[in-house]
Amino acid sequence: MPPRRRPATSPPLVAGGIHKAQQDEDTAGSSDKKHVKKPKKCVTETQQGRSLTARCVASLKYILLFIIIPPFINYASLQKEYSSLKPTGELYDVGWGQKLFMMCEGKGPPTDAPTGMTSDVWTLVWPKLSKHAKVCIYDRAGLGFSERPYINQSQTAEERKYTRNQWQPYTGERMVDDFNQLFTVSSQQPQPFILVGAELGALVSMFYTQLYEGNVLGLVLINPLSERLFEQDQGVWTQYWFGQLIPTYQSFQLGAALGLTRLALMVGILKHPLAGMELPAEVEMRQKYLLCNPRHLSSVVDEHHFINETFSQIKTLRLMKSVPKNISVTLITGNYYDEQIPSPLNKAWAKSEQSLISRDLPHATHIVVNGADHHMLYRDPSAVVEPVIKMIKQYKLRHKHQ
Structure with missing residues (x-):
C-alpha cells in the first residue's frame, strides 16, 4: 500500500504561540502608538x-x-x-574747597559731638547756653551737612607736607586742624573759647587745647573717649569696636545706598539714633534724612575706622605736652551704665575715664550725674548746661574785674 499522505496543515504551533504572535502584534501596535504620542x-x-x-x-x-x-x-x-x-547755619570754606557746616547763636562756647554724630545732639543744650554767651555748633568733616575731606591725588607725599592736605582724613590731627581753620580763619570767632565736647568730640577738644592753649579758656568734657580705652580688660572694646560697631555702620551705609533704610524707617522696623527723645519735629526728620544718606554714613564708618590712628596721635602728644593747669577743666559722667551695650564694655569705659582723670587731668573737676548714662546730652541736658553756665559766669566776673 502506498504510504498515506499526511494532510497539509499549518506549521506546528508551540505552546503559547498564539499569545506570542498576539504579543508581537501588540508590541508593534504599541510601538506605533508610542511613535505617534x-x-x-x-x-x-x-x-x-x-x-x-x-x-x-x-x-x-x-x-x-x-x-x-x-x-x-x-x-x-x-x-x-x-x-x-538743612539748619539755619552756614558752610565755611576751610581750605582746598572743603566746606564745614556751622551755626552760631547768642554771644559762647563752641561744641563738638560724640563719635559719628552730628550737631543735632546739642539741640536741647545750645538754646539754653545761648542766653548767656555766643554758642557755635558744627559738624565734623563728612558728617551732617559738612563736606567730606578733599584729597588732592595729584600731589606727592612730599608736597602734602607743606599743605593742609598733609593730615590723614578722619583722624584727630585732621579734626583739630579743621576746627582751627573753621573757628579762627574762616569765621574768625571771638576768643578765648570754652570748648564743650562729648566722647570723640571731648578727645578732639583736649587735643586742640594742648596744641592751641592760648585760644582756650576752659574745657567741658562729657563722657570723654580715652586713648586707653582699648587697653582695658583684655581689649573688650577692641573686639566690639572693630567686630560689631563698624560692621553695623557699614550695613547701615549699604542699606542707605540701596534705599532699604528709607523703607525700614517708613514701616517702623528701624529707628533713628535720637528716637524716643522729646525733640523738635525738624530734628526728627533730619535724623531720618541722615540715616538714609550714604555719604554721611560713610564718614561715620571712617571716623570709627581710623580711631587707632587718633589714639596714637594723642598718645604721642601727651608724651610731649599735657593739658595746661591754668585751663579750667570740668569732666561730666553719669553713674548709670548704657543699657545698649553689655556690662563688660561699660566697666571698661569707666576704667578708661578714671585713668584719664588720674593720669592726665588730675586738676579737673569731676561731676557725676545721678541716674545719667552716655545719652545725657538729650535725656538730661541740664546736667551739661549748668557746669558750662557756671564757667561762663566765672569768666565774665574775672573779665569784669580786669
Missing part, C-alpha cells in the same frame, strides 16, 4: 520650558525693580530734603 510629549516639554523661562524673566524684572527703584526714590528724596532740612 512622542511628538505630543515633546510639545509639552517645550511648553514647560517656555513657561519656566517666562517665570524666570518675570522674577528677574521684579528683582531689578527692587534693586533700582528704592535707590532711585531714596536719591530723589535726599535731593529734595536737603534744602528743607
Whole structure:
C-alpha cells in the first residue's frame, strides 16, 4: 500500500504561540502608538520650558525693580530734603574747597559731638547756653551737612607736607586742624573759647587745647573717649569696636545706598539714633534724612575706622605736652551704665575715664550725674548746661574785674 499522505496543515504551533504572535502584534501596535504620542510629549516639554523661562524673566524684572527703584526714590528724596532740612547755619570754606557746616547763636562756647554724630545732639543744650554767651555748633568733616575731606591725588607725599592736605582724613590731627581753620580763619570767632565736647568730640577738644592753649579758656568734657580705652580688660572694646560697631555702620551705609533704610524707617522696623527723645519735629526728620544718606554714613564708618590712628596721635602728644593747669577743666559722667551695650564694655569705659582723670587731668573737676548714662546730652541736658553756665559766669566776673 502506498504510504498515506499526511494532510497539509499549518506549521506546528508551540505552546503559547498564539499569545506570542498576539504579543508581537501588540508590541508593534504599541510601538506605533508610542511613535505617534512622542511628538505630543515633546510639545509639552517645550511648553514647560517656555513657561519656566517666562517665570524666570518675570522674577528677574521684579528683582531689578527692587534693586533700582528704592535707590532711585531714596536719591530723589535726599535731593529734595536737603534744602528743607538743612539748619539755619552756614558752610565755611576751610581750605582746598572743603566746606564745614556751622551755626552760631547768642554771644559762647563752641561744641563738638560724640563719635559719628552730628550737631543735632546739642539741640536741647545750645538754646539754653545761648542766653548767656555766643554758642557755635558744627559738624565734623563728612558728617551732617559738612563736606567730606578733599584729597588732592595729584600731589606727592612730599608736597602734602607743606599743605593742609598733609593730615590723614578722619583722624584727630585732621579734626583739630579743621576746627582751627573753621573757628579762627574762616569765621574768625571771638576768643578765648570754652570748648564743650562729648566722647570723640571731648578727645578732639583736649587735643586742640594742648596744641592751641592760648585760644582756650576752659574745657567741658562729657563722657570723654580715652586713648586707653582699648587697653582695658583684655581689649573688650577692641573686639566690639572693630567686630560689631563698624560692621553695623557699614550695613547701615549699604542699606542707605540701596534705599532699604528709607523703607525700614517708613514701616517702623528701624529707628533713628535720637528716637524716643522729646525733640523738635525738624530734628526728627533730619535724623531720618541722615540715616538714609550714604555719604554721611560713610564718614561715620571712617571716623570709627581710623580711631587707632587718633589714639596714637594723642598718645604721642601727651608724651610731649599735657593739658595746661591754668585751663579750667570740668569732666561730666553719669553713674548709670548704657543699657545698649553689655556690662563688660561699660566697666571698661569707666576704667578708661578714671585713668584719664588720674593720669592726665588730675586738676579737673569731676561731676557725676545721678541716674545719667552716655545719652545725657538729650535725656538730661541740664546736667551739661549748668557746669558750662557756671564757667561762663566765672569768666565774665574775672573779665569784669580786669
